[in-house]
Structures are given as C-alpha cells and as structure tokens.
C-alpha cells in the first residue's frame with residue numbers, strides 16, 4: 027500500500043511514516059474518514075477505495091486506541 031512516506035514521495039504535505047505521524051491522523055478521525063470516503067479528503071487519492079477488509083482493520087486499530095504495536 028502506497029500512502030504517504032518520507033522523502034521525495036511525501037504526498038500533500040502529509041507524512042504517514044512512523045507511529046507518531048499516523049497517530050495524529052488516527053486521533054482526529056481523518057485516517058478512517060479518508061479511507062472510508064466520509065467527510066475527509068478521500069484516500070488513496072485517484073485510486074480505488076481500499077477493500078472492506080483493510081478498512082475494517084484500520085478502523086479496529088483506531089477503536090482500540092491506535093496501539094503502538
């Protein structure tokens with residue numbers, strides 16, 4: 027899965043590389059909102075929505091308090 031990474035590939039000024047960076051998007055709901063295409067900038071941009079299984083995993087992880095595992 028190619029989302030937002032450090033270096034020349036950083037997309038839209040959004041860095042999702044590393045736990046601390048992702049956690050902030052988990053906590054403000056934009057991570058789940060964007061992959062579910064509900065209310066936030068739809069992600070992945072210009073590509074088909076992630077499958078339901080991947081979305082459920084992300085959602086479950088955020089609901090569990092986005093543990094650093």
Ligand code: HEM
Nearest residue numbers: 027028029030037038040051056057060066067069070071
């Ligand atoms: C599953 C993969 C991806 C995830 C999880 C993801 C996640 C996110 C999140 C959480 C934001 C912030 C949204 C907000 O605050 O409303 C964002 C913004 C953004 N993302 Fe992604 N992203 C993904 C793939 C991509 C790809 C492939 C591209 C470009 C080809 C991209 C380009 C952007 C841009 C340009 C923004 C800034 C907001 C905008 O202009 O719409 N993302 N992304």
